[in-house]
Amino acid sequence: MLVQQLINGLTLGSVYALIALGYTMVYGIIELINFAHGEIYMLGAYMGIVAFSVLTTLHLTAPNSGATLFLMMIAAMLFCGACGVTVERLAYRPLRNAPRLSPLISALGVSIFLQNFVMLAQGPRDKGFPHLFAHGGIDLFGSRISAIQIFIMVTSVLMMVGLQLLVRRTKIGKAMRATAQDKQMASLVGIDVDRIISVTFLIGSALAAVAGVMVGMYYGLINFFIGYIAGIKAFTAAVLGGIGSIPGAMLGGLLLGLIEALGAGYISSEYKDVFAFAILVLVLIFRPTGLLGSDISRRV
Amino acid sequence: MQDRSPSKRFLKRPLLRIVLASLWFGLLSLPLMIDLQSPHFGLVHPLMVSAAVALSGLLRLLASHWSGASRSWLERLLEASGSAIRRLDERLDRRLLYALALASAVLIPLGLNRYYIDVLTQVGIYITLALGLNIVVGLAGLLDLGYIAFYAVGAYSYGLLSTRVGLSFWEVLPVGALLAAIFGVLLGIPVLRLRGDYLAIVTLGFGEMIRITLNNWDSVTRGPNGIIGIARPKIWGFTFSKPIHYYYLIVAIVLLTIFVVDRLNRSRIGRAWTAMRDDEVAAEVMGIDLMKTKLLAFSLGATWAGLAGVFFAGKMTFISPESFTFFESVIILCMVVLGGMGSVPGVILGAALLVILPEGMRQFALYRMLIFGGAMVLMMVLRPQGLIASPRRAIGLRRKGPGRSAVVCGIQTR
Numbered sequence: 001m002l003v004q005q006l007i008n009g010l011t012l013g014s015v016y017a018l019i020a021l022g023y024t025m026v027y028g029i030i031e032l033i034n035f036a037h038g039e040i041y042m043l044g045a046y047m048g049i050v051a052f053s054v055l056t057t058l059h060l061t062a063p064n065s066g067a068t069l070f071l072m073m074i075a076a077m078l079f080c081g082a083c084g085v086t087v088e089r090l091a092y093r094p095l096r097n098a099p100r101l102s103p104l105i106s107a108l109g110v111s112i113f114l115q116n117f118v119m120l121a122q123g124p125r126d127k128g129f130p131h132l133f134a135h136g137g138i139d140l141f142g143s144r145i146s147a148i149q150i151f152i153m154v155t156s157v158l159m160m161v162g163l164q165l166l167v168r169r170t171k172i173g174k175a176m177r178a179t180a181q182d183k184q185m186a187s188l189v190g191i192d193v194d195r196i197i198s199v200t201f202l203i204g205s206a207l208a209a210v211a212g213v214m215v216g217m218y219y220g221l222i223n224f225f226i227g228y229i230a231g232i233k234a235f236t237a238a239v240l241g242g243i244g245s246i247p248g249a250m251l252g253g254l255l256l257g258l259i260e261a262l263g264a265g266y267i268s269s270e271y272k273d274v275f276a277f278a279i280l281v282l283v284l285i286f287r288p289t290g291l292l293g294s295d296i297s298r299r300v
Numbered sequence: 301m302q303d304r305s306p307s308k309r310f311l312k313r314p315l316l317r318i319v320l321a322s323l324w325f326g327l328l329s330l331p332l333m334i335d336l337q338s339p340h341f342g343l344v345h346p347l348m349v350s351a352a353v354a355l356s357g358l359l360r361l362l363a364s365h366w367s368g369a370s371r372s373w374l375e376r377l378l379e380a381s382g383s384a385i386r387r388l389d390e391r392l393d394r395r396l397l398y399a400l401a402l403a404s405a406v407l408i409p410l411g412l413n414r415y416y417i418d419v420l421t422q423v424g425i426y427i428t429l430a431l432g433l434n435i436v437v438g439l440a441g442l443l444d445l446g447y448i449a450f451y452a453v454g455a456y457s458y459g460l461l462s463t464r465v466g467l468s469f470w471e472v473l474p475v476g477a478l479l480a481a482i483f484g485v486l487l488g489i490p491v492l493r494l495r496g497d498y499l500a501i502v503t504l505g506f507g508e509m510i511r512i513t514l515n516n517w518d519s520v521t522r523g524p525n526g527i528i529g530i531a532r533p534k535i536w537g538f539t540f541s542k543p544i545h546y547y548y549l550i551v552a553i554v555l556l557t558i559f560v561v562d563r564l565n566r567s568r569i570g571r572a573w574t575a576m577r578d579d580e581v582a583a584e585v586m587g588i589d590l591m592k593t594k595l596l597a598f599s600l601g602a603t604w605a606g607l608a609g610v611f612f613a614g615k616m617t618f619i620s621p622e623s624f625t626f627f628e629s630v631i632i633l634c635m636v637v638l639g640g641m642g643s644v645p646g647v648i649l650g651a652a653l654l655v656i657l658p659e660g661m662r663q664f665a666l667y668r669m670l671i672f673g674g675a676m677v678l679m680m681v682l683r684p685q686g687l688i689a690s691p692r693r694a695i696g697l698r699r700k701g702p703g704r705s706a707v708v709c710g711i712q713t714r
Contacts, residue, residue: 033497043332050331057336079331086328094681099578102680104443104497105637109676112630116670121332121345228626232508235501270516277505284498285490 004143005265006258011149011218013257014156018211019234020241020249021163022084022204028180028244029200032092035107038231039114040084040205044076044212045129045222046122051075052130069132076209083114084205085198093194111227119224126223129216152214159207160250166203167246176200180244229273233260236280242290251291318357326350382688385645405551409544417543419659421615424550425608426651430635431561431644432604437633438642438690439570440597441577443500445629446487446507450480450602452514452624454609459527459619460520469533469614473607480606481599488598492591507629514621526620533614546615553611557604562644564600573597574642627669634672638679640686649687 019041026034051072055061061068091110095103137146167173178186179196187193215230216222233256241252256276263275283290329349335342409417429451436444454476461467461475491502514521521527533540533549540546564570572593575583584590613619631654639650658668679686 031497033501047331050334053336054334075331079328082328086324091677091681098680098684099441100497101437101441101443101641102684104500105633106677106680108445108630108633109673109680112669112673113677114673116667116673117329118332120666120670121329232501232505239498271512274509274512277502277509280505281490281502284494284502288494288498 001143001265003141005261007140007143007145007149009258009261010254011152011257012261013237013254014153015211015215015218015253016230016234016237016256017250017253018156018159018207019230020237020253021160021246022208023235023238024241024243024246024249025176025200025204027238028246029176029197030092030096032103032107033235034092034201034204035104035231036087036091036110036114037204037208038227038229038234039111039118040080040087040227041208041212041215041230041234042118042222042224042227043083043114044080044209045216045226046118046127046212047076047079047209048072048213048216049127049129049222056130063130064132073210073213076213077206080205080209080212081202084201084208088198088201093197111231115224115227122224124224126221129220129222131220132217148214148218152218155210155214159210163203163207163246172196172199232280233276236276236283239280239290240283242292245290245292248290248292255291314357314361318354318361321357322350322354325353378683378687385688402555406548409547414543417547419656421543421547421550423652423655424547424554425612426632426635426655427554427648428550428557428604428608428611429632430639430647430651431557432601432608433632434601434636434642434644434647435561435564435573435604436597436601437636438640438647439565439577440573440594440601442492442594442597443497443503444598444601445500445504445626445633446510447503447601447605447632448624448626448629449487449507449510450483450605451609451612451628452510452621453480453483453602454606455613455619455623456514456521456527456609457606458610458613459530462531462613463527463529469531469610470535473610476610477603477606480602480609484599484602485595488595492594492598504626504629507624507626511621511624511626514624521621524621526618526622527613528618530613530617530619532617540614546611550611553607557607558644558648561604565642565644569593569596630669631672634676637676638686640688640690643686643688643690646686646688646690 019037022037022040023034026032026037052063052068055068055071056063061071087110091106092103095106133146133148133151137144138150167176175186175191175196176199178189178191179193183193186196211230212222215226234253237252237256238249239252240256241248241250256279259279260272260275264272267275326346326349330343330346333342333345333349409420412420429447432450433444433447436442436447457476457479458469458472461472462469467475487503487506491499494502515524517523540549572583572588575586576588576590576593580590583593612623635650635654636647637650638654639648640646654672658665664671
């Protein structure tokens with residue numbers, strides 16, 4: 001029972017971590033809570049279904065093949081990346097020098113717009129996600145890790161390692177770090193800050209897209225509203241780990257997944273969603289910089 | 301290439317941009333809108349999106365071409381009407397203006413049928429809510445996304461105290477308002493140390509927590525079934541039963557709200573809120589107790605939601621958690637933002653528009669939230685001060701030009 005809960009928690013947690021990365025990267029660079037990020041994740045899940053139905057209806061790939069899965073992911077990443085960049089360009093960039101409240105309200109507007117756009121275009125009912133995984137799995141200490149859980153954890157780890165390499169080892173990663181530290185100085189040394197911000201949105205959105213497709217496969221059902229709760233939880237994960245810190249988002253995501261699984265298993269599943277909020281409030285009161293964050297709360 | 305006429309050069313690049321933008325949005329909406337089962341794969345819809353983008357781009361281009369300035373005609377019209385209203389406001393005797401507004405609010409409904417009176421009552425509830433939220437968001441600059449929770453506190457306090465304890469409407473009215481204010485303080489104490497954007501998320505979470513609790517705490521709130529049979533308000537043996545009775549009751553509540561919020565706005569506290577909104581550090585240096593000022597904003601804002609909630613429960617005689625979703629919070633926020641943050645007439649206009657427009661356009665009911673979301677973004681980008689800007693706010697929110705934003709004398713201004 002305990003091991004099973006831990007496995008479920010880690011699976012959920014790695015998904016939260018992927019979404020939290022988008023929040024934390026955007027916050028690190030432009031100090032904006034991107035409310036629409038949860039919606040990008042939801043778009044990713046929908047794009048997964050659309051890509052699947054296009055691929056199989058046109059007989060481009062076999063329904064159960066790895067190629068289908070791979071192409072679904074790629075399609076969702078491209079689509080969400082494009083959406084994320086567009087959202088930034090339209091709703092956040094014009095407000096970069098506006099008072100703090102303006103981009104927040106604008107972000108909320110984008111989130112509501114995207115939610116309702118998907119509801120109108122794809123219908124308000126739950127959509128079934130195609131089953132791509134056999135029911136196999138590994139038995140471990142009397143509990144079961146299913147194939148899809150392994151897939152989710154492995155993919156998440158790969159994505160995070162890839163992101164770390166990108167941020168630490170490449171030129172664009174260096175530019176991102178520089179921009180996060182000081183936009184003005186970065187632009188003075190020849191970094192195109194607007195472009196770096198776009199790239200950040202692109203990467204964050206692509207990660208959320210991967211999370212969306214994987215969660216769709218895990219639960220088998222998606223609807224236009226899934227981005228809302230997932231967004232809040234991923235944000236909690238980002239705050240828990242220390243917003244602005246990439247390893248923090250990963251750690252926070254995993255921790256939140258574990259806490260939630262254990263809370264749902266041992267305390268009450270009806271109040272499952274309340275745990276995340278309670279953790280958020282507690283972290284913000286006692287350690288607003290999160291577990292790995294640095295003190296940026298009073299920058300004047 | 302240098303000898304191209306200026307007008308041609310002017311048109312060419314924007315036109316290219318419009319074509320590219322329309323293609324881009326068509327492409328973005330394509331995956332979500334195609335339907336492999338229908339004829340032409342449902343390609344009509346993405347094309348419509350493309351056309352809409354192109355059309356709005358062309359309209360903006362034409363508007364800026366005609367006006368010659370970068371400001372669009374719409375912006376000018378709004379500005380002109382806003383300043384005209386303000387001038388009228390200054391020149392007319394205020395008491396006369398108020399008397400006229402009051403007379404029309406009292407007399408007009410006498411000639412209307414039940415349906416219109418119901419809609420107007422709805423407008424009244426939302427004006428009260430929006431003015432209350434205006435204190436928190438518009439004046440104090442704290443983004444509260446769980447405001448509906450205080451409305452729920454008011455409604456459930458009347459629902460429970462009426463059905464279980466047997467208290468009357470008039471007894472619960474102040475109690476509900478007070479309870480909401482207490483909840484405002486309770487929520488405020490832990491979260492008000494946080495910066496604005498954290499506050500937004502935590503208040504959102506708080507709103508959801510209240511709703512989930514109402515939904516699951518069956519023994520007290522009867523869960524999703526809600527509370528039925530709430531007593532109607534009575535006064536000296538007269539029972540409120542017809543829509544028009546409730547209408548006059550909400551008019552009285554709205555008048556009280558307008559009066560108090562207007563007084564608060566002009567008071568010492570109101571100025572402290574505005575100072576805090578514009579710059580917390582500077583306000584603190586000037587001797588404003590941030591914690592106290594924020595808590596006051598939260599509790600005074602919540603009070604109105606509590607009042608409106610008690611009224612709502614008394615009018616409907618039935619309440620359930622469904623009435624208190626996140627979307628209600630968003631709609632009220634929309635009213636404040638569209639009308640003009642911090643501006644009392646603006647917020648009233650915003651509330652009236654956002655209740656009456658959807659009623660008038662029932663066939664577009666599905667598109668309501670889509671339009672609200674889009675309007676919030678457009679409003680922030682094009683006209684952050686709202687339809688009727690508050691005089692004080694209009695100065696602060698005008699967008700800074702590119703030259704002014706970055707560095708002044710080597711000191712970062714933000």
